[in-house]
Amino acid sequence: MPTSIRTLSTADLDRASQILGEAFTDYPWTNWCVAEDAHLDRISSLQRVYLEHMALPHGSAYIDTTGNGVIAFLPPETPAPTAEVSARIVELHGDRLDRLMAAEERMSTLPVPDGAWVLATIGTTPRSRGTGLGTALMKHGLTELDRAGHACWLDTSTERNLPLYQRFGFTVVEHIALDGDLSVWRMHRREP
Structure with a gap:
């Protein structure tokens, strides 16, 4: 049976943040810049903040109907988070916030195509890996773009994703290379 993808709604935020928390709990980027204590909860909460305050109001986000995968895109002119949301992001990164700030400063110099949207996040539950769900989410989201x-454009810190x-x-x-042991690849996809 083909995978069915639909637009993410506010009612999906709990499940979507749980999916992305599970997907990114062992990801090099989040391991590097999100505090180790309560790591899964921190990642899930960060993903919820980004989905709720950025992707839903300004971008595009999708979830599969079985609740095992999520993808979100943001437009180039996404407004900065409010002071309250920014404070929550700072709190959730914990003792690794300095790493994030230094990385974002360096990465801000990397090229981005004019008017391009960013693939902000894509993730599936561990049990869904290798089932084609990630491919289905990519096809759906990129078809809409x-x-x-x-x-x-996107950034990835896992070479196997290339x-x-x-x-x-x-x-x-x-x-x-950031801090000697974390790599980030910037990738572009031109419009059709």
Whole structure:
């Protein structure tokens, strides 16, 4: 049976943040810049903040109908979070906030195509890995961006993700090492 994808709603936020928490609990980027104590809860809460305050009101977000995968995109002119939301983000990063700030400063110099949307997050539950759900989410989300004529970019800190993104037309435009043991690849996908 084909995977069915629908637009994420406010009612999905608890499940979506749980999915993304599970998906990113062992991810190099979040391991590096999110405090270790209560790590899964911190990641899930961060994902909820970003979905609720950025993706839902300003971007596009989708979930599969079985509740095992999520993808979200943000437009180039997404407003900065409010002071209250920013304070929550700071709190959730904990003792690794300085790493995040230094990384964001360095990464802000990397190229981004004019008018391109960012693939902000994509994740599936561990039990759904290898089932094609990530591919279905990518196809759905990128089809919507293509219809609107938007280019897209992303950052990944896992080299094994590169072939997946390359299958969807992304190309590596930069690679940087942060703190010596974390790599980040910036990838671009031109509009159709």
